[in-house]
Amino acid sequence: MKNIPCPACTDATPETVSSPDRRKALKSTSALLLCSGLGLARQVLADDAANSHPKVGDQLARADSEGRPAAMHSAEILPNARPVPAFPLDPASGAMRDGSRLNKVILIRVAPQDLHPDVQPYAAGGVLAYSSVCTHQGCEISEWVPKDQTLMCYCHFSKFSPGRAGEVMAGPAPRTLPLLPLKEVDGVLVVAGPFTARPGVAKSA
The missing domain is CATH 2.102.10.10 (Rieske [2Fe-2S] iron-sulphur domain)
Known part of the structure; x- marks a missing residue:
């Protein structure tokens, strides 16, 4: 007798895993998080620069x-x-x-x-x-x-x-x-x- 996977025991069906829309959404979310992190880092650097003393090379x-x-x-x-x-x-x-x-x-x-x-x-x-x-x-x-x-x-x-x-x-x-x-x-x-x-x-x- 063949082992048949139970649908209730898996997180997603093959159709969901291979969904192009889901992959696209994941990529978009990752890009958004990366941009947000970079934007925050740039803002922190700008704030630090604004409040620091003049530096050689400025x-x-x-x-x-x-x-x-x-x-x-x-x-x-x-x-x-x-x-x-x-x-x-x-x-x-x-x-x-x-x-x-x-x-x-x-x-x-x-x-x-x-x-x-x-x-x-x-x-x-x-x-x-x-x-x-x-x-x-x-x-x-x-x-x-x-x-x-x-x-x-x-x-x-x-x-x-x-x-x-x-x-x-x-x-x-x-x-x-x-x-x-x-x-x-x-x-x-x-x-x-x-x-x-x-x-x-x-x-x-």
Whole structure:
């Protein structure tokens, strides 16, 4: 007598196992799960990048840009013009490190004759990146005063000399503006090192 498989003892009939629709559904589900996992991983990487400090090799992107951030070229920074606000850009994830305003910098081009020799190693094609946070009370520095070649904070009118390593020239600011070292790679502005000092207002002793 032949052994006849019991339909109740198997999970699926041959017709179900070989169903093209089921195979297609399984493939679609697997692809969806894979994409969801990759999307979550990319989001985690982007969040980590946004909240971390500037890294060597980061590019710079305009802080006021719309849409997808793009790496800036040194040629975009014009001489004797209002400074350009920017954030470091993680080239791996494409995310700006804008999770903290302490990462924000202002880009300014300084004429060679106005650039102190000690500052030259921090410049990329004459372009310097200074912290945009005033060292007095943390207001944002956004103005350029052509008359005396200084960066100015409008809150209490502190002035800083970009050509002299962010030295305080006027006002109540207690210390120089931190510099973010730059270099050029194929004309693109790239971070070459950490801030020369902690950005923002110095903590009380």
